Amino acid sequence: MSGGGIMDDLYRCRKKEALLRGGLEESLDDFSVLSKELHRSDWERHLRKVLRRIGYDRFLLSLSCATTNDPFSRIMTTYPSDWLRRYKDENFIQVDPIIRHCRHHFVPLYWEAARRQARGRSHEFWKVREGYGLLQGVSIPLRCNEMVGSLNVALSMNSNDKLYDGLNSSLGKLFMLVPFLLEGSQKQLKEPREQFCSLTLRESEVLKWSGVGKTTWEISCILGCSERTINFHIANASRKLGSFSRRQAICVALAQGIISL
Numbered sequence: 659m660s661g662g663g664i665m666d667d668l669y670r671c672r673k674k675e676a677l678l679r680g681g682l683e684e685s686l687d688d689f690s691v692l693s694k695e696l697h698r699s700d701w702e703r704h705l706r707k708v709l710r711r712i713g714y715d716r717f718l719l720s721l722s723c724a725t726t727n728d729p730f731s732r733i734m735t736t737y738p739s740d741w742l743r744r745y746k747d748e749n750f751i752q753v754d755p756i757i758r759h760c761r762h763h764f765v766p767l768y769w770e771a772a773r774r775q776a777r778g779r780s781h782e783f784w785k786v787r788e789g790y791g792l793l794q795g796v797s798i799p800l801r802c803n804e805m806v807g808s809l810n811v812a813l814s815m816n817s818n819d820k821l822y823d824g825l826n827s828s829l830g831k832l833f834m835l836v837p838f839l840l841e842g843s844q845k846q847l848k849e850p851r852e853q854f855c856s857l858t859l860r861e862s863e864v865l866k867w868s869g870v871g872k873t874t875w876e877i878s879c880i881l882g883c884s885e886r887t888i889n890f891h892i893a894n895a896s897r898k899l900g901s902f903s904r905r906q907a908i909c910v911a912l913a914q915g916i917i918s919l
Contacts, residue, residue, distance in 0.1 A: 685711075685712070685831050685834070686834070688708050688711070689708065689834065689835050689838040689839075690838060691704050692704060692705060692708065692835075692838045692839055692841070692842040692843075693838045693841035693842045694842065696842070698900040699897075699900065699901070699902040701842060702734050702900070702901075702902060702906075703902055705717075705719070705734065705839075706736065708835065709811065712828050712831045712832060712835075713813070713828035714811040714812065714813070714828070714832070715736065715812070716736050716737055716738075716791065716792065716795075716811065716812040717734075717735065717736055717737075717809065717810060717811045717812070718733060718734070718735040718736075718737050718808075718809075718810040719733060719734045719735070719807070719808075719809050719810075719839070719843065720732065720733045720800075720807040720808055720810075721800055721802075721805050721806070721807035721843050721844070722805065722806070722807060723804055723805060723806075732807070733910060733913050733914075734900075734910075735906075735909050735910070735913065736906070736909075737790075737792070737909060738790045738791065739869060739905065739908050739909050739912060739919075740790060741787065741790035741792065742909055742912045742913050743869075743912055743918075743919050744786065744790075746912065746913075746915070746918070748786075750783050750786075752779075753778075753779040753780050753782075753783055754783060755767075755772055755776065755780050755783065755784075756772075756797045756808065756810065757808075759772075759797065759799070760797060760798075760799040760800070760806070760807070760808040761799075761806060763799055764799055764801070765799075766796050766797060766798045766799070766833075767796065767797040767799075768795075768796050769784070769792075769793070769794055769795045769796065769797070770794050772784070791812065792812050793812070794812065794813040795810065795811055795812040795813050796810075796811060796813070796829065796832070797809070797810045798810075798832070798833070798836060800836070800839075800840060800843075802840045802844055803844075805844065809832075809836065809839060811832065813828075857895050857898060857899075857911070857916060858891075858894075860881075860891050861891045861892075861894055861895040861898075862895075862911070862916060862917055863881065863891075864877055864881070864888055864891045864892055864895070865892065865895050865907060865908055865911050865916075865917050866917045866918075866919065867880060867881075868892065868904055868908055869908045869911075869912065869917065869919045870919055874888050874889060874892075892904055892907070895907050895911070899911060899914075899916075
């Protein structure tokens with residue numbers, strides 16, 4: 659190889675290293691925001707943005723006291739509300755291999771491998787999830803003081819993507835995110851349960867009707883009030899649940915058992 663060819667290769671390698679280093683530094687700066695004291699809705703909005711940037715649109719973050727009987731008492735999620743309802747209706751919590759794994763292990767659980775090994779109702783659990791777009795993904799156990807939980811993300815990658823291609827890959831960045839996530843999520847999720855369950859009857863009603871697909875106008879007709887009033891109740895419910903959208907508020911209320919559809 660000529661001297662010029664060697665120099666060209668060296669230049670390309672250094673350029674690639676600089677780009678990777680710059681990408682990691684930018685990601686770490688983005689992650690560090692999550693370790694700061696923010697309003698819950700701002701914190702969750704930033705978490706959604708961070709996860710979307712590294713390749714994950716659907717996630718569920720759960721962190722609660724190790725002694726609680728309900729591991730979903732503190733969650734943030736963008737999972738489909740239909741899946742959350744199905745999960746509760748079929749009592750999948752009794753067979754959920756993700757909860758079992760994350761309570762007893764520190765290593766991540768890769769959904770595809772777990773699905774291949776599943777039997778009985780655990781196999782049914784994985785098959786039903788697939789129907790809601792939760793096909794490939796990873797669950798990372800979380801531990802901090804007396805809190806336990808998991809970060810669960812659905813992979814939005816095609817089969818040609820390299821999942822394990824160094825720290826600059828989507829999974830590499832996801833694992834680097836965890837300490838920042840733990841630092842901030844303690845402040846965001848470790849709150850008295852009453853703050854999450856103080857919805858009025860009317861607030862619960864409007865969320866329930868929204869959850870079954872009714873529009874603001876349709877709910878106003880059903881409940882005999884103005885659309886402005888419906889939006890007011892939804893905004894209040896979203897604030898109390900620490901959510902920043904109607905859809906998110908429905909998912910959290912379902913997961914916590916505040917409403918049922």
